[in-house]
Each structure stands twice: as C-alpha cells, then as structure tokens.
Amino acid sequence: MARTQALPIQITTGDPRPIGRQIIDAVRMRIATGDLRPGAQLPSVRGLAQQLTINPNTVAKAYAELTAEGWLESRQGLGLYVAEPRQRLSSTERDRRMDEAIQSFVHEVIALDYPPERAMARLDKALAILGRKTA
Amino acid sequence: MNDDPVIRTIGLCKRYAGKMAIDHLDLEIGRGSIHAIVGANGAGKSTLFRILLGFLPASSGEAFILGRDCRSLTPHDRERIGFVNEEHTLPGWMSVDAVTAMQRRQYRHWNQETFDETIGHYNVVRTQKVSQLSRGERAGFNLALTLAQQPELLVFDEPTLGLDVVAKRAFLETLLYSNATRDCTVVYCSHQMEEIERVADNLIIMERGALRNMSPPDDFRARVMHWVADIPFRGPDARLVPGLLEVQRIDGLYHYLVLDQGEGFAGFLHACGARDIHHLPVSLDRAVNGFLAKHHAVPRAA
Numbered sequence: 001m002a003r004t005q006a007l008p009i010q011i012t013t014g015d016p017r018p019i020g021r022q023i024i025d026a027v028r029m030r031i032a033t034g035d036l037r038p039g040a041q042l043p044s045v046r047g048l049a050q051q052l053t054i055n056p057n058t059v060a061k062a063y064a065e066l067t068a069e070g071w072l073e074s075r076q077g078l079g080l081y082v083a084e085p086r087q088r089l090s091s092t093e094r095d096r097r098m099d100e101a102i103q104s105f106v107h108e109v110i111a112l113d114y115p116p117e118r119a120m121a122r123l124d125k126a127l128a129i130l131g132r133k134t135a
Numbered sequence: 136m137n138d139d140p141v142i143r144t145i146g147l148c149k150r151y152a153g154k155m156a157i158d159h160l161d162l163e164i165g166r167g168s169i170h171a172i173v174g175a176n177g178a179g180k181s182t183l184f185r186i187l188l189g190f191l192p193a194s195s196g197e198a199f200i201l202g203r204d205c206r207s208l209t210p211h212d213r214e215r216i217g218f219v220n221e222e223h224t225l226p227g228w229m230s231v232d233a234v235t236a237m238q239r240r241q242y243r244h245w246n247q248e249t250f251d252e253t254i255g256h257y258n259v260v261r262t263q264k265v266s267q268l269s270r271g272e273r274a275g276f277n278l279a280l281t282l283a284q285q286p287e288l289l290v291f292d293e294p295t296l297g298l299d300v301v302a303k304r305a306f307l308e309t310l311l312y313s314n315a316t317r318d319c320t321v322v323y324c325s326h327q328m329e330e331i332e333r334v335a336d337n338l339i340i341m342e343r344g345a346l347r348n349m350s351p352p353d354d355f356r357a358r359v360m361h362w363v364a365d366i367p368f369r370g371p372d373a374r375l376v377p378g379l380l381e382v383q384r385i386d387g388l389y390h391y392l393v394l395d396q397g398e399g400f401a402g403f404l405h406a407c408g409a410r411d412i413h414h415l416p417v418s419l420d421r422a423v424n425g426f427l428a429k430h431h432a433v434p435r436a437a
Contacts, residue, residue: 014420018356020353049312050308050311050312053333055335
C-alpha cells in the first residue's frame with residue numbers, strides 16, 4: 001500500500017484567498033509540477049488540518065472540490081489519492097496554450113542564434129523524456 | 136442527539152440605564168461545529184452570555200440554552216454547559232488542587248484524563264494558590280476544568296486573550312482536535328480574526344445588540360468587495376453610494392469598500408464618470424473591519 005506523502009504547503013490568514021482556496025491551489029500546483037505523482041496518497045483530513053492548525057471541515061471541503069475536479073480520487077476506506085491525469089482543458093484552450101509555448105520557445109531560440117536543425121534535435125531529445133513519463 | 140438549536144433567543148432585550156445592550160435579538164445557533172461571535176466593544180456579546188447562562192435577567196424577550204429557559208437553569212442543565220469567562224474568575228485563595236477536587240465532586244461526568252492532558256500544556260504547579268498563577272496559566276487551568284466536566288456546549292468569552300503564542304496554539308489544538316471537544320458545540324467570542332479564520336465554521340456578527348450576520352466566514356467575506364476608481368473632479372455623494380461601508384481617497388483615486396453589490400457596482404461607478412475601474416477581493420479581517428467600522432463610534436469632530 002502506498003504511504004501517505006508529505007504535503008509541504010503553507011496557508012496564510014489575512015489573505016484575500018480563503019484558506020480552502022489556498023489549499024486547492026497548492027495541491028493543484030504540486031500535482032502539475034510532478035511533486036505529487038498519480039497514485040500518491042494525501043494526508044488525512046484531520047492530519048492536514050492539524051498540520052496547518054485549521055478546522056478539519058475546511059480541509060474536507062477543499063478535498064471534495066479537488067475530487068470533483070478530477071485531481072484526486074477516493075478509494076473506499078483507504079483515503080484520497082492523486083488521480084491519473086486526464087485532459088482538463090478544452091481543445092481550443094489546449095491549442096492556444098500550445099501556440100503560446102511555441103511562440104515563447106521560438107523567440108528564445110532566435111535570440112540564441114541557433115540553427116533550426118540543431119534546435120529541433122535538442123527539442124526532440126527533451127520531448128523524449130516527456131514521452132517516457134506519460135507512457 | 137437532537138436538532139434543536141443549542142441557543143435560541145426571541146426578541147431579547149437588555150437595557151442598561153437608557154442604553155440598549157441587547158436590542159430585540161433573534162438568534163438561533165444550531166448544534167455542532169464552532170461558532171464565532173464578533174462585534175465591536177459593547178456590541179452586547181458578554182451581556183448575551185450572561186443572560187444565556189442565567190447570571191443576568193433580560194429586560195424583555197426570551198432566551199433558551201440547550202432547550203431550557205435561561206432564567207431557570209438547574210444544576211443538571213449547568214453540568215451540560217461549559218463556560219469560560221474572560222476574567223477566568225476562580226477563587227484566588229484556594230490551591231489548584233483544592234479547586235480541582237471541588238469541581239471533580241460537583242460534576243458527575245468528570246474526566247480526569249482530559250483534565251490532565253489539557254493542564255499539561257501549562258506550567259501549573261498543583262499546590263500553587265490560584266492567585267499566584269499568571270493570567271495565561273489561570274486560563275489554561277480554567278479551560279482544563281471546563282473540558283473535564285465533559286459539556287455538550289462550550290461557551291468562551293475571549294478565550295485566548297492574554298495567552299502566549301504556545302499556549303494559544305495548544306488551546307486551538309484542544310478546541311479543534313481533542314476528543315474532549317469532538318461532539319461539542321462551541322460558541323465563542325473573539326476579536327482575533329486570524330484565529331476565527333482558522334477555526335470557525337460559522338461567523339456571527341453582532342452590532343449594537345442586534346444580529347447582523349450569520350454565515351460561514353468565507354460567505355461573509357465574499358459579500359464585501361473593494362473597488363478602486365479614477366473619478367475626475369468629484370466622486371459621488373457618499374450617501375448615494377450603494378452598500379457603502381468605507382470610502383477613502385488615496386493619491387487622487389477613490390477606494391470604496393461595499394457590501395452586497397456584485398459586478399453591478401461597476402455600472403454605478405461608470406455613471407459617476409469613473410475611468411479605470413478595478414475591483415479586488417478582501418481578506419476576512421478587512422471585510423469584518425469595514426463592516427463594523429461603518430457604525431463604529433467616532434469622535435464628534437471627526
């Protein structure tokens with residue numbers, strides 16, 4: 001059985017973002033950056049509440065929203081786990097973000113004065129790692 | 136377990152020499168979870184607690200606690216209610232041990248384990264006289280006594296006032312995670328918004344003896360919005376601004392804190408000739424502050 005993974009996140013009181021929102025943002029960020037891998041177990045509601053010195057109901061609501069959005073999945077009687085990634089963006093939004101990423105890459109490469117073939121080769125190599133990760 | 140409210144008042148009034156401390160208050164607090172009461176000084180919070188606990192007669196109206204009329208509480212009813220007052224009033228001439236023994240005899244459901252666990256967070260020597268304890272130590276001792284009686288309802292008046300940071304954290308942890316408070320309804324008043332944001336399920340705002348808000352803290356925060364607008368010449372008359380809580384003019388820009396206005400407020404600002412309008416959410420502290428500041432006493436000349 002997977003062991004609970006530490007969730008080193010911080011919350012701030014006096015912030016315009018409610019504490020529950022801060023938890024949601026922090027968990028999403030850690031999943032997006034790969035700090036939390038699919039299948040990793042999250043701290044219990046009570047555990048995270050205690051870690052942050054907040055009301056357990058606040059954690060429960062944040063977890064419920066993350067589950068509803070498909071970031072987490074609950075396994076009966078075992079707890080909450082990071083869900084396998086699935087496409088959360090619409091295809092238009094996905095295209096738009098891809099264009100953005102390519103644009104900024106191209107601008108950087110122009111500044112480096114790198115021949116396109118060599119840039120392509122390097123890019124291929126970099127993306128190969130991505131291929132292994134999602135395979 | 137029933138669903139009756141733990142606290143209910145109907146048209147409750149308390150008059151002190153011409154001043155209404157409680158003004159036709161209709162309040163209903165449900166069973167379970169943690170309810171925080173905030174209000175400016177003199178909003179009637181402590182008076183309300185005194186009436187609820189039967190220490191003070193109301194001028195008119197009715198008040199019930201755990202379904203019982205507050206004017207005729209029996210020792211059996213009182214056993215079900217834990218009350219920690221602001222001053223932590225305990226007999227100063229008695230030793231800690233003597234007070235503990237007295238309480239243990241009085242409460243049938245006394246839980247020694249809870250007492251020991253709670254008092255363990257404070258450096259209280261049991262042979263010490265109560266009068267020799269510091270304010271924080273007295274608070275910890277009082278809390279331990281109250282939790283050990285295993286009440287259904289805990290009522291705290293400014294429980295963390297005067298506690299050091301370690302004792303305050305120990306108090307919050309007891310409140311949130313200890314077995315002693317698991318099935319308890321907690322009603323407490325405080326001025327510490329940071330603390331309320333962490334612990335409260337429900338935010339009750341009182342102003343001048345009346346109820347002004349009853350909702351989860353985040354819902355209340357969402358009602359208040361901060362707008363910034365560049366209005367050439369003069370801004371609108373403050374009396375005409377809908378939902379206005381607070382207005383400030385900083386570096387020529389108008390800052391409005393408004394209640395219950397939604398996105399529609401932009402239309403109002405446009406109609407006033409505003410350019411460059413921004414709005415931003417506010418913190419809970421700011422929202423409550425702005426809400427209470429509207430009717431807060433200010434010197435006449437200001």
